[in-house]
Amino acid sequence: GENVEQHPSTLSVQEGDSAVIKCTYSDSASNYFPWYKQELGKRPQLIIDIRSNVGEKKDQRIAVTLNKTAKHFSLHITETQPEDSAVYFCAASKWSGTYKYIFGTGTRLKVLA
Amino acid sequence: GAVVSQHPSWVICKSGTSVKIECRSLDFQATTMFWYRQFPKQSLMLMATSNEGSKATYEQGVEKDKFLINHASLTLSTLTVTSAHPEDSSFYICSTSYEQYFGPGTRLTVT
Numbered sequence: 138g139e140n141v142e143q144h145p146s147t148l149s150v151q152e153g154d155s156a157v158i159k160c161t162y163s164d165s166a167s168n169y170f171p172w173y174k175q176e177l178g179k180r181p182q183l184i185i186d187i188r189s190n191v192g193e194k195k196d197q198r199i200a201v202t203l204n205k206t207a208k209h210f211s212l213h214i215t216e217t218q219p220e221d222s223a224v225y226f227c228a229a230s231k232w233s234g235t236y237k238y239i240f241g242t243g244t245r246l247k248v249l250a
Numbered sequence: 251g252a253v254v255s256q257h258p259s260w261v262i263c264k265s266g267t268s269v270k271i272e273c274r275s276l277d278f279q280a281t282t283m284f285w286y287r288q289f290p291k292q293s294l295m296l297m298a299t300s301n302e303g304s305k306a307t308y309e310q311g312v313e314k315d316k317f318l319i320n321h322a323s324l325t326l327s328t329l330t331v332t333s334a335h336p337e338d339s340s341f342y343i344c345s346t347s348y349e350q351y352f353g354p355g356t357r358l359t360v361t
Binding site for chain 1: 282284291292293294295296299343347350351352353354355357
């Protein structure tokens, strides 16, 4: 089955710096890759996603890149702010009657003021 | 995005008892929903796929007789943890099947 690896597990950056989180997936049939932000005790919230027919997508300070050949995708956060501090999860999925998501292990991002 | 609610938000129960968690889709009809559990500082682990009007599909290693899922209507899926034990203490979250809008989660503590 699908396996998703995520690195690093923890990441500390200075406010204003960039943060990059990387994920690799095993199932080449996966075609939808969302990223979620989860604050302590709260539900994960979708922040950006990318489909396999696109190599890069940007939304203000957040961008995601996808390399289908290498089967990895990355989340880039620029000009980080303290409110970006949270746990970030990547996920991979494919359509098989429904979308079933396999999550990465999470990255705890801390933005230091 | 879709609005998903869960009830209760937290529950404490004694070992051996059963607990029911409700997941409601408030503004759309959900033929499929997912149930996850999340241990502290860990990722979301998919437990099962809940299908309206039919049996749930369980992931490998998840006991279907212990985690009973019922999806009797297009707006309600329930997860019942039967004969709960302390190791079942976790954060249980449901989600929609598309774009994964999550419920707020239910924190279960079994004493």
